[in-house]
Amino acid sequence: MPTRSSLSICLLAITTFLRAIQAHTVLTYPGWRGDNLHSNGTADDTFGLASYDAGNGTLHPFGMQWEYPCGGMPMSQNRTKWPVKGGAIAFQPGWFQGHSSAFMYFNLGLGNNPANYSFVMQNGLNIVGPSKEPWPGTFCLPQIPLPAGLEVNVGDNATIQIIETALHGAALYNCVDITFAEPDDVEEVTEQNCFNSSQISSNLIFTTEALASGSSMSQVSLSAMILTAVMAVIALV
Numbered sequence: 001m002p003t004r005s006s007l008s009i010c011l012l013a014i015t016t017f018l019r020a021i022q023a024h025t026v027l028t029y030p031g032w033r034g035d036n037l038h039s040n041g042t043a044d045d046t047f048g049l050a051s052y053d054a055g056n057g058t059l060h061p062f063g064m065q066w067e068y069p070c071g072g073m074p075m076s077q078n079r080t081k082w083p084v085k086g087g088a089i090a091f092q093p094g095w096f097q098g099h100s101s102a103f104m105y106f107n108l109g110l111g112n113n114p115a116n117y118s119f120v121m122q123n124g125l126n127i128v129g130p131s132k133e134p135w136p137g138t139f140c141l142p143q144i145p146l147p148a149g150l151e152v153n154v155g156d157n158a159t160i161q162i163i164e165t166a167l168h169g170a171a172l173y174n175c176v177d178i179t180f181a182e183p184d185d186v187e188e189v190t191e192q193n194c195f196n197s198s199q200i201s202s203n204l205i206f207t208t209e210a211l212a213s214g215s216s217m218s219q220v221s222l223s224a225m226i227l228t229a230v231m232a233v234i235a236l237v
């Protein structure tokens, strides 16, 4: 029996698919800042810049999602509650033409309007879809932890940033503004709002230890880089 939320996710999937054949990531849980599957103007209008305001509205000829840090979207007023000990993130990665695979990153920015998104929450993921055409389908990580060593309190505000890196290296950005809450006060995670579509698979790119070990080129980070490179080559074939 489909619930209202699964129906609305489905509708969102269909409408965004029809509207934005050449794009991007949709964050379905815990929500997003808003619809940024949008482009207007031309590269000539913006002199080649990602965005440019010629006086009557900012133009985004390449598509808003390419813009750091949150895909062209300002901080939102409608925050979603998210568990203070970490929780689920569900997204649709396949709105992207020409690529059957992508790398996903999950970061946190602290405060009402984060100055940076340097807190890594989850190991980088290599998402593998069915084809080079845009593909529908949802992927969900049911328990994304908080960044190692970070302590937050109920009521603190933060922003979750999801980055999807295409094989050519450019990145799509998407954010959701959250308020940390007790797990009981958060929208329940169900099979309707958190599931993996069968056509999407994934591989870990590297481990959090490799990230935490910092800038020194340790054995671990070196092998993680080699693994990433090997997977990128495999994905290209």
Ligand SMILES: *[C@@H]1O[C@H](CO)[C@@H](O)[C@H](O)[C@H]1NC(C)=O
Residues within 6 Å of the ligand: 030, 031, 032, 033, 034, 035, 076, 078, 079, 080, 176
């Ligand atoms: C916040 O509001 C925008 C604009 O109405 C909407 O598109 C978005 O889905 C909302 N986000 C959340 C997390 O409720």
Ligand SMILES: *[C@@H]1O[C@H](CO)[C@@H](O)[C@H](O)[C@H]1NC(C)=O
Residues within 6 Å of the ligand: 056, 057
């Ligand atoms: C913005 O201004 C330009 C000319 O300066 C005009 O051609 C265009 O129609 C305007 N666009 C909107 C949405 O008002």
Ligand SMILES: *[C@@H]1O[C@H](CO)[C@@H](O)[C@H](O)[C@H]1NC(C)=O
Residues within 6 Å of the ligand: 038, 039, 040, 056, 057, 058, 059, 060
């Ligand atoms: C282009 O789209 C952006 C984002 O939706 C909007 O803010 C802006 O006003 C639009 N620009 C024009 C000129 O219509």
Ligand SMILES: *[C@@H]1O[C@H](CO)[C@@H](O)[C@H](O)[C@H]1NC(C)=O
Residues within 6 Å of the ligand: 109, 110, 111, 114, 115, 116, 117, 118
């Ligand atoms: C990022 O922001 C946090 C506060 O949210 C701050 O403590 C930290 O120093 C900043 N990191 C960088 C690299 O600027």
Ligand SMILES: *[C@@H]1O[C@H](CO)[C@@H](O)[C@H](O)[C@H]1NC(C)=O
Residues within 6 Å of the ligand: 077, 079, 112, 155, 156, 157, 179
């Ligand atoms: C968190 O954001 C909400 C809504 O934007 C705001 O009312 C509240 O004061 C913020 N909390 C803190 C601790 O700044």
Ligand SMILES: *[C@@H]1O[C@H](CO)[C@@H](O)[C@H](O)[C@H]1NC(C)=O
Residues within 6 Å of the ligand: 139, 140, 141, 142, 194, 195, 196, 202
């Ligand atoms: C989706 O797949 C990932 C990677 O295998 C796994 O960690 C996650 O638990 C799966 N999600 C669900 C809802 O089963």
